[in-house]
């Protein structure tokens with residue numbers, strides 16, 4: 078975050094490390110009993126509120142839908158809103174209070190995680206912090222990902238999944254992370270980053286940051302999502318994959334996800350209003366049964382097939398787990414020739430793939446029966 082935001086700190090958490098850091102680094106803060114309620118999406122990005130933890134903070138990803146083959150990642154709702162301006166960001170249509178908020182009580186968050194992972198010791202939990210924001214965009218202000226990564230290094234059956242469009246990784250580099258944190262990037266072509274992912278790190282900066290973290294021993298995961306159609310998309314996505322693998326060896330990539338542009342019909346109006354120069358809504362899209370607008374299925378498949386072909390060119394003998402985000406079994410089958418029969422099976426596939434490729438992180442052989450008995 079390059080501009081200087083203002084801060085508010087809830088009375089209850091003024092002694093947490095995050096609150097202390099903010100108090101030590103800026104005078105532009107006030108102590109408040111509750112969060113301000115900023116209605117405007119863009120204005121909300123300019124003020125950071127540090128809040129206490131209220132209720133449960135760890136849940137399954139809210140996009141989980143039994144109509145799709147979802148990956149069953151868990152998410153921590155530690156941030157809400159984001160300093161970046163991706164034109165397609167669903168938060169502009171989702172948040173009722175747009176104040177950029179951070180749950181600053183990291184100790185209480187870790188306590189909840191420990192209780193939940195202990196209840197299912199057979200399971201490998203992948204736990205992200207990106208559902209309602211970017212995992213690292215606020216790191217220079219909060220150090221929260223550093224605190225979390227230090228704690229995850231000691232947890233037996235959980236991986237922290239930090240997902241970002243930033244290059245703000247320096248805090249993570251000196252840690253004894255035991256590879257229990259995956260530092261992940263959402264990648265897109267240079268054209269899309271420049272035109273639609275405003276204020277984020279550019280591709281060169283993201284890849285340089287990825288190189289820094291993989292050199293520091295972290296594994297990474299890559300999210301080609303949302304893939305977006307425009308005139309030169311095929312050549313540009315080919316270049317993107319080539320640049321990635323030129324910089325990062327395939328044995329440092331824990332998994333790859335692929336998805337395409339999707340949004341609720343109500344968001345179209347907001348997107349055009351907030352970002353009038355964006356061309357995203359010019360393409361023809363159709364509503365799925367989940368009421369989200371997407372490109373027509375043959376077009377999506379064409380994009381996925383192209384990307385997969387390019388990935389396969391460079392991945393060598395590494396069996397990287399590649400999955401689709403928010404797609405049905407028929408798209409999986411056409412793309413991969415096969416598909417996991419359930420969310421449970423895909424959750425198991427993650428654990429098994431990591432166990433096979435990185436036994437130092439997942440030493441326990443995952444038990445398929447246990448996964449299949451679980452309810453998602």
Ligand code: SF4
Nearest residue numbers: 159161162163166210
């Ligand atoms: S980085 Fe993610 S959360 Fe932030 S604006 Fe972009 S899409 Fe939204």
